[in-house]
Amino acid sequence: MTQAATVDARPTRRASRITPVSIFLWGLRIAALAVILYGSYLSISSGRLTASQWRDLLVFGVSTGSVYSLIALGYTMVYGVLRFINFAHGEVFMIGAMMAFYVANALATTSLWVDNPIVSLLIVLVTAMVTSTAVAVTIERIAYRPLRGAPRLIPLITSIGASFTIQYLVRGLVGPSTKAFPRMEPLRGTFEFGGFVILRSQVVVIVAALVMMLLLYLFVEKTRTGKSMRAVSEDAETAALMGIDVDRTIVKVFAVGGAMAGVAGALWGLVFPSLNFFSGFLPGIKAFTSAVLGGIGNIVGAMLGGVSLGIFESVGPSLVLAGYEIPAFSQLKDVVAYSALVLVLIFRPTGILGERLAQERG
């Protein structure tokens, strides 16, 4: 590629860019926007939901989305360093939630649950975090490290196998029945501020998720371990040459991702208090979708993608579909969520914040 070649190519580049495919894509984007805007206009102008109900839907979306974000962080970080999707991550989340269930159940029989709910909650969170971290690190050691250097498809398939293995292992251990989290009295009821009425449990979830995400961001940006993680994700070979222990860094990546998933599991139990061995599957898929939505490999992207997906799921059916008088539109929330993914990718093929990785290497 010489300098002359690029200079010559520039005048004709703009003319050759308008291909039938690009016309079609632009047509698709405009059509999608039109459908969404018109549906939203119909929904809002019909006055079916009051402003406070729209706000409620938004808050529900943000709280579920925060949980998705926490799980998505694990997906995106592992993709960043190892360039494959760890499908077993949903089960890491489920194990965190299961541990949270057992600890919460045990604590609920003691007076600590009632006297000091904050400490109880912290105990539940910490145990969930520790368990999930342990499981994530174990999976990395058993399933992924032996495959370091293999073509990328191999660890992907292994991760699917690991996901099923863990699911049915847990099913064998705890049984297939649905477990119910114990109620936490201080978390029932609502907070009121500035005219907003929000459920307490959702406030806890949103705040906890925000705090964890902030901590993770600071960890990755400001600490040495975070720096080595970013180095390994940019170029593992050069990082090794610079004296970074790539293996240990990868283990730390899995550990941090697992910890986030553990917190997500405990928070999930607060908002959706029924759990079984299969509960990690759908949030795992949604979190993976969130990570792609925000730009896979990008940590802030994962946070943004998670919250966005939660909002699309929650508000989408009522906003866009209800306007077109589709019956039982609430049942189509998953359709809306995944369509949102497709639409975002149509507009921005690398996700909202784009892929913040260095040049792709084979």
Added chain:
Amino acid sequence: MKTKRGLKLLALLAVLTLVIAACGGGEGGEDTTTTAGTDEPTTTAGGDEPTTTAGGGTTMPAGDLGVVEVAAGEAIKIGSLQSISGDTASLGTDQVRATEIAIADKGEILGHPIELAFNEDDTCGAEGGQAGATRIIADPQVVAVIGTSCSGAGVPASNVVTSAGRVLVSGSNTSPVLTSDLAGNEGPEHHPGYFRTAHNDAIQGAAAAKFVFEELGLTQVATINDGDPYTQGLTSAFEFSFTELGGTVVLPTAVTADQTDMRPVLTEVAAAGAELIFFPIFQPAGDFLAEQALEVAGLEDVVLMGADGLLSDTYVVLPQTENMYFSGPQTPTGDAYDEFVGKYEAEYGEAPIQSFHAHSYDATNMVFAAIEAVATDDGGTLTIDLQALRDELHAMTWEGLTGTLSCDEYGDCAAPNIDILQNTADTADIAAVRGNVLATYSAEDLGF
């Protein structure tokens, strides 16, 4: 160049072959001879074209279903296809136990012991129903199948089992699509050879609607189903009857069975102004709905009502289900039923865990009685004509634990009574809830 042309020709040939295979040779009748121990078939099937009746069912010409021969000393085999794992495990396990008790009670038919040759899982869904049914009928000695638990599994299972000539008798399928709407219209998934001893949801929907409108005096109702044939059939029946009585269904909507966040749909319900939510779904979706309904703004006073899918011991103990109403089949009474419960408790160490054990017990016994009536004994070898078995099930009347059973042309055998129950602070377990009957409606009460 030559190899490229050759490959193209080959590819074209392959596609053509596939197209011909797919489009040609698809006849309606299947080979259903099921003799054992002989090499030549005793009857031919597929020679007569099955006639199609309006509504989608097909009738096979009489006598063309073949026979099952049970040699001397061999057991008469039946199969069980129930939901024995997962969240609906209580529904299926309860009925498998009832079938086992029926087998133990009957002992033998015409000198032959009875064997439960298959105990398959219908996973409360179409995949399990299809797979389980296929596995059972692969054994040509199976005479009848008791199942399925869930109507969603019953849809493919009814087709598979009856196409193979055997009968499928369910103790808990309630969806109208499997039989009829009780107004003379055949259900779209009805196949001859399918019977059930449980009620038809056209009746349960009407009973629930009548209770809500007349007893509770509520006129604005939202219904939520989960897309499954049972839940959809029940909410449709409820909506139809409720509107006929003069009420308004303000929001007929649905969720998916694995949904956890019910708050958006509940916000819509609140916006529609519902006084009661009728959600005849299963666990765990029912758990989330009940839990979140009382948290959503605008639904603080809403009344919750479920149906027999939620009448299990793991649901009624949840604190969020307190004061919920349920509709379900009437729990049988009488000495015969008490004796049955006694055997159940002695064998399995606990009281019956769901609502359809007696119905399955009756279903199994009906099949036994029908076999006894039609089987011909020839020096120890029983010959059971499968078409005669179907005709007998249609013709007979059976006095069971759940009442007098007499099967109509579409397979509904029950003379059902529907109980409306309530879960209160005093009812500690499923048995207490089932005992807390607020109203009972019979088919006559509801105009059927």
